[in-house]
Amino acid sequence: MAARVIVTTSGKGGVGKTTSTANIAAALARFGKKVVAVDADVGLRNLDVIMGLENRVVYNFIDVIEKVCKLNQAIVKDKRVPGLYLLPAAQTRTKDAVNPEQMIALCEELKQEFDFVLLDCPAGIEGGFKNAAAGADEALVVTTPEIPSVRDADRIIGMLESMGKSPIRLIINRLRPNMVQDGDMLAKDDILDVLSIDLIGVVPEDENVIRSTNSGEPMTISLESPAAQAYLNIAERLLGRDVPLMDLESYATRGFISKIKKFFGGKRKR
């Protein structure tokens, strides 16, 4: 199989790009692929922390581009999962420290070594996104089920299309099934109705994301949780397997009220 370079991005910041990149990378590695997660969010580096590899970072990819070190010196191997690697970002540089040609060349080099190159990119409406995404063939767009996030996703999808990325697929993150049930949150289909791209997965709101960030271990390495399962499914779909969407309702944190409803045999309205 030819190596695939996939950029993870969003319109709005803080919607879960880094979380998604780390967990999908770890999941793909668990499925036996050789994967490098590249922190292309120059200046906002945090993929190293989310992956729990911050203490092992020596060089970063700007050092590689500027030939301060060799590529294999900058790449950090994750000792917990065979096949999982990180190429860190520089913290102290501005986003224009790298140009599109350099990024394309870097991705070409990585393609020789890995099955998957996942780029954790800046949000699309921030500067530097086009540079960072230049070397990618495919794209994953992350959005939360809120108007500003979906709106900005729409803009970034147009931009990715004009850059020739294909396929461009959507991750809906932080969905709260119980709020959707109660008619208080945009549902998956509400979002798919208005955005013109395919869905690759829905990740529920899950406090294990915070636990995993605290401990520096991507959920897909070992944790059993709704979000971990969602990311494992996304990784499988990337591998071309036909995995049905999770039944998020069964994961909905059923509160007291739902229990009472159930007890009385009441039907949910929506």
Added chain:
Amino acid sequence: MDFLKRIFGGGNEGTRDKARDRLKIVLIHDRTDISPQLLDSLRDEIVNVLTKYMDIDTKKIEIDLDHDEHEVALVANIPVLRIKRGNVDVNAV
């Protein structure tokens, strides 16, 4: 009271429908947002095509995107002075 309402599923409208409607409208507007430069170049091309067929009053042309809440239309008001008859070479550009 709220509590009882929710148990028995009464009343509560929910904000999802509102979000869905607002999102649709926002996107209609975002997607049809056009820069003055782009509008100018569109106007120039339209004028070029039209003048093959007719004399128009180029000073009084109005071309704009007309937004109402649910849709956007390209509205053009172009005063026509005279249709060019006979010797129009339709293939000339």
